[in-house]
Amino acid sequence: MDIFTNGQFLAILGAAIAVILTGLGSARGVGLVGEAASGLIAEKPERFGQALLLQALPGTQGIYGLLTAFVMLNKIGIIGGATLEISSLTGLLFLGACLPIALVGYYSAIAQARAAASAIGIIDQKPEEVAKGMTFAAMVETYAVLALLASILIILGITI
Amino acid sequence: MIVPMQKIQIISLKSNSKDFLSYLQKLGIVQLEPTNFNDESQFINDANKKSEQLSEKILNCKNAINILKTYKPKNSTKTKETITNSDTKTSIKSILGDIVSYKDDFAQIISDNDEIHSKTQSINYLNASIKTLTPYQNWNASFNHTTKNCKIILGYTNNIDKLRANIEDNFNAYLQEIAKVDSLTYLAITYFSTDSDAIFEYLKAQDFTTQDFTDLQDELNCTTPKDLIKTAAAKINSLNIDIQNLRDKMESNTNKLTEFSKYLSKSTNLLAQYQTMQMIIETESTCIFSGWIEASKLESLTRKLNPIDVAVIPIETDEEPPVLLKNPWIVRPFELITELYGLPKPKETDPDPVLSFFYFILFGIMLSDVGYGALLSIICGAVVWAIKPKGTMYKILMLMVFCGISSIFWGIIFGSYFGDFFTSALNININPLWLNPMDNPMPFLAFAFAVGAIHIIAGLAIQAFAYFKQGKWLDAIADCFTWIFILIGIGVAFIQPKIGMITTGSAASVLVLTQGRSAKNWFMKLFKGIGSLYGIVAYLSDILSYSRLLALGLSTGVIAMVINAMGMLGGGFTNVTGAIILTLVFIVGHVFNLAISTLSAFVHSSRLQYVEFFSKFYEGGGKPFSPFKEQHK
Incomplete structure (x- = not known):
């Protein structure tokens, strides 16, 4: 059972959770917008480009998760350089640091996807107004951005 | 800035109203709108019906042109004729004459094209049939040949020995090989009709x-394989001849393409005229046009229309002129951001000059990479140079050219060149001009907040300016300058606590004293004044929102680092495989990151403009100025 108090393990668990949850959220979100967009494209295939922009929006959370994991793995030396010994406490700190982006990322990806999927209706009716739909979706993303910022600032602030 | 508009009314004789309308369309500087009259003049024109009929014909014409284009001989010299003004000057009568003469041409071309398609399909079907028939060509009887007691069935198998052994054991049947092609044996099986069902199952x-x-x-009206093949081949020949004839006809028709396109262009413009005519009041002998024109172009219009009189009509207070923005070339691309939100109202200030400056900076901080910025500028600049787009497309591309330049600037400040590519792959260290956000996030965060505060102060200043222009100096001081000084005071407090506190405190007290000025009794005045201090929360959350500058700047850089790390897995430029892997990952990865990061930067810079900046002064909702003009396709 030593493994659960191993700092290295705890840190990597955090990185994994960040990637997994945000990835799940983005996958669901991008899929959701894709479904809504396909209905539109069946009738107006020329709007594909705009629909694709909207579909890309909830995909960023997955990237934020990966980004957080990368910053941490870089810091503890798993990527590039010698692996550092870290204590159980530091490991737990890293695990905690991953939670903001993991949880907020998961939820905001789906909420943002709902906003983006509704904005597909804007493309249908008034394609020139697509920027407004994108802004509605971007309002949701703010919170993923804030969570990402919190996670990264915490990780960069932890001293090993 | 917003171009001032003038409302005009022109009265022309009904007899030459159509010529007059096409002249206006050629000028393309007047936006026509429905004329309002109190007395119900008879609305005697059938423009609505006419425009419906015409748009149907235009559709046919477009189809015919598209079909003809595919038949254009490839080696023919490109005769891309530009349509000159003299071509379009033809009168409506001659266009309508063309419609009658071309109408049958269009229908003929469309039906010929359908015929070619259906004949090509028949040929394909016959060819396929010949292919399946070929193995049987030595079989001289007809298929499904039936006598009184016997039947013949044809087909193929890939295991002739097994079939022969089994079938001759089980049934009273005769098996005859016709041909062997590869592993398949084609055969005819003769059997008693009484066995029919059982043998099929078997x-x-x-x-x-x-x-x-x-x-x-x-x-094909024949029975033996040989005859079938012969007849099919003959039929294919005759079909081919038919198709060739049709194709020749099509090709000879392609020389009408220019005529057709001219006609299309003319009739599209005519359609616009019909649609406009629905807005014109006609009396028995005159037509009345009303519309908007840029004030600066009024004089030239009056001169051109002489002796027809152009009357300038006073703009009523509840009337909103259409809005046209005119800015120097460096600001013009950024108008796009405002247009996407909604044009300003005619009496508002055009936010573009200020917006362009901040958009340029914010986008650059978010993308902040020399490599990406250069790619973005070069690609978009090349597209502008190559295809010379107009309108929205031009604005988007030029916007990206400018934003790319800004990204290069900020990339140098933060030392990002395709992320850390030079460090990781080439071992060349390029020091950032100021700081590396990965190593030093806190100063960057403070910087982001400072940019945000300045952005918001600029928004407040625009509002203050608008108040001054309307003579509402009290509003300017109480609603705008108080907040400006509170924000400045908070900023200064980090460096000079005392001065900062005093500035903020005095501005806040002005706020408390003035915000209740619309309330009636002194208690409500005080209550509202103190309550207004709560607004500080809104301003703080606005400023905190600029932390996305750091987050997105980091995100571009870190994704680039991930890509570079992946590329280096093969060892980088030390060996051949490593170099190939690095090159591939570099191209695919960085193009992906450029696309996703540009989208993010675009969306989030726009959001900062719309939510944080515009909320301080901007309303929007003006109607765009769309002059009645010719469209050349």
Whole structure:
């Protein structure tokens, strides 16, 4: 059972959770917008480009998760350089640091996807107004951005 | 800035109203709108019906042109004729004459094209049939040949020995090989009609595929394989000749393409005239046009229309002129951001000059990479140079050219060149001009907040300016300058606590004293004044929102680092495989990151403009100025 108090393990668990949850959220979100967009494209295939922009929006959370994991793995030396010994406490700190982006990322990806999927209706009716739909979706993303910022600032602030 | 508009009314004789309308369309500087009259003049024109009929014909014309284009001989010299003004000057009568003469041409071309398609399909079907028939060509009887007691079935199998052994054991049948092609043996099986059902079942289980040509036999009116093949081939020949004739006809028609395109262009413009005519009041002998024109172009219009009189109509207070923005070339691309939100109202200030400056900076901080910025500028600049787009497309591309330049600037400040590519792959260290956000996030965060505060102060200043212009100096001081000084005071407090506190405190007290000025009794005045201090929360959350500058700047850089790390897995430029891997990952990865990061930067810079900046002064909702003009396709 030593493994659960191993700092290295705890840190990597955090990185994994960040990637997994945000990835799940983005996958669901991008899929959701894709479904809504396909209905539109069946009738107006020329709007594909705009629909694709909207579909890309909830995909960023997955990237934020990966980004957080990368910053941490870089810091503890798993990527590039010698692996550092870290204590159980530091490991737990890293695990905690991953939670903001993991949880907020998961939820905001789906909420943002709902906003983006509704904005597909804007493309249908008034394609020139697509920027407004994108802004509605971007309002949701703010919170993923804030969570990402919190996670990264915490990780960069932890001293090993 | 917003171009001032003038409302005009022109009265012309009904007899030459159509010529007059096409002249206006050629000028393309007047936006026509429905004329309002109190007395119900008879609205005697059938423009609505006419425009419906015409748009149907235009659709046919477009189809015919698209079809003809595919038949254009490839080696013919490109005769891309630009349509000159003299071509479009033709009168409506001659266009309507063209419609009558071309109408049958369009229908003929469309039906010929359909015929070519259906004939090509028949040829394909016959060719396929010949291919399946070929193995049977030595079989001289007809298919499905039936006598009183016997039947013949044809087909093929890939295991002739097994089939032969089994079938001759089980049934009273005769098996005759016709041909062997590769592993397949084609055969005819003769059997008693009484066995029919059983033998079918059996053959199905034995990998025997029956072939049936009854449809083809009926169609070609002959029975033996040889005859079938012969007739099919003959039919293909005749079909080919037909198709060739049709194609020749099409090709000879392609020289009408220019005529057709001219016609299309003319009739599209005519359609616009019809649609406009629905807005014109006609009396028995005159037509009345009303519309908007840029004030600066009024004089030239008056001169051109002489002796027809152009009357300038006073703009009523509840009337909103259409909005046209005119800015120097460096600001113009950024108008796009405002247009996407909604044009300013005619009496508002055009936010573009200020917006362009901040958009340029914010986008650059978010993308902040020399490599990406250069790619973005070069690609978009090349597209602008190559295809010379107009309108929205031009604005988007030029916007990206400018934003790319800004990204290069900020990339140098933060030392990002395709992320850390030079460090990781080439071992060249390029020091950032100021700081590396990965190592030093806190100063960057403070910087982001400072940019945000300045952005918001600029928004407040625009509002203050607008108040001054309307003579509402109290509003300017109480609603705008108080907040400006509170924000400045908070900023200064980090460096000079005392001065900062005093500035903020005095501005806040002005706020408390003035915000209740609309309330009636002194208690409500005080209550509202103190309550207004709560607004500080809104301003703080606005400023905190600029932390996305750091987050997105980091995100571009870190994704680039991930890509570079992946590229280096093969060892980088030390060996051949490593170099190939690095090159591939570099191209695919960085193009992906450029696309996703540009989208993010675009969306989030726009959001900062719309939510944080515009909320301080901007309303929007003006109607765009769209002059009645010719469109050349």
